[in-house]
Amino acid sequence: MTTQEFGGSWTQQKLNIFTDYLNAYLTVLKNQKFKKIYIDAFAGTGKITTKNGQEFDGSARCALTAGKKFDFYYFVENDSAKATELQNMIDNEFSSIKSITRVYCDDANERVTQIIHNIEWKYNRALLFLDSYATQVNWTTLETIAKTHSIDVWYLFPFSAMERMLPNSGEYKAYEDCLNRLLGDSSWQTEFYKENPQLSFFDSLEDSNDFYESNRRIKDAKPEQVKSYIIRRLKTIFPCVSDKPKFLKNNRNSRLFLLCFAISNESPKAQKIALSIANHILNR
Numbered sequence: 001m002t003t004q005e006f007g008g009s010w011t012q013q014k015l016n017i018f019t020d021y022l023n024a025y026l027t028v029l030k031n032q033k034f035k036k037i038y039i040d041a042f043a044g045t046g047k048i049t050t051k052n053g054q055e056f057d058g059s060a061r062c063a064l065t066a067g068k069k070f071d072f073y074y075f076v077e078n079d080s081a082k083a084t085e086l087q088n089m090i091d092n093e094f095s096s097i098k099s100i101t102r103v104y105c106d107d108a109n110e111r112v113t114q115i116i117h118n119i120e121w122k123y124n125r126a127l128l129f130l131d132s133y134a135t136q137v138n139w140t141t142l143e144t145i146a147k148t149h150s151i152d153v154w155y156l157f158p159f160s161a162m163e164r165m166l167p168n169s170g171e172y173k174a175y176e177d178c179l180n181r182l183l184g185d186s187s188w189q190t191e192f193y194k195e196n197p198q199l200s201f202f203d204s205l206e207d208s209n210d211f212y213e214s215n216r217r218i219k220d221a222k223p224e225q226v227k228s229y230i231i232r233r234l235k236t237i238f239p240c241v242s243d244k245p246k247f248l249k250n251n252r253n254s255r256l257f258l259l260c261f262a263i264s265n266e267s268p269k270a271q272k273i274a275l276s277i278a279n280h281i282l283n284r
């Protein structure tokens, strides 16, 4: 069996937040005419195992066991052993709703884009979970999600993975493509770096060398600034984004992820309801 390993107490915290929103979402949309769709883009196996062998439900199982049901469930997982384990769990434990589930062993960006393009969003609403370990989510995928005007999304933003690509020295050349893909443009360069005042002497030299180039800028970005930048970036494509994203930390108190919530629906009424539920959960 391909068991999924537990990351730490932040894993449980993340799933509690997500599942509480999922249950509220199904309750609020209970009497609406729209079909309700669940999309788990980094689905895992459905189960998570701690180091001492304790098992608890992963996002896929949380969605499948919720008291109220979605009209369709899409799961995407690119690890074939994990996707098979998830499919087996659905076959064995959820056979009565198997016909309204689909498990894809695929890249999340590609498959989610395809799923979105195949749905008529006038008649459907979706809850989407982007629960990646690292920098897998492309900005273009977020743009596609936002354009549906019908999806609520929880995005586990890879805060520490991004921080590791932003060295204090300004030597980020090797990570530029990845950061642009993650954040949608190169505005992070001016947002997180400033001219290195100690190097003004070199300005007078015509022949700027490698040392100068890689030390020209120094990092000037505290975690709260980085957090606010991420939210501002999301607001450039989503009409409504929670201003209360949650840092998930490890037991050494280091920030690992930023759990963000965004609404693509343009209706102020829908935004107000979704945002107040999400903020209430994030505030606890």
Ligand SMILES: C[S@@+](CC[C@H](N)C(=O)[O-])C[C@H]1O[C@@H](n2cnc3c(N)ncnc32)[C@H](O)[C@@H]1O
Residues within 6 Å of the ligand: 004, 015, 041, 042, 043, 044, 045, 046, 047, 048, 057, 058, 059, 060, 076, 077, 078, 079, 082, 106, 107, 108, 109, 131, 132, 133, 136
């Ligand atoms: C943090 S885990 C997800 C855990 C899951 N949401 C849960 O609660 O059980 C991330 C998962 O994404 C999968 N993955 C990594 N890169 C992927 C990609 N590009 N497309 C789809 N799945 C991917 C990994 O194999 C892993 O199972």
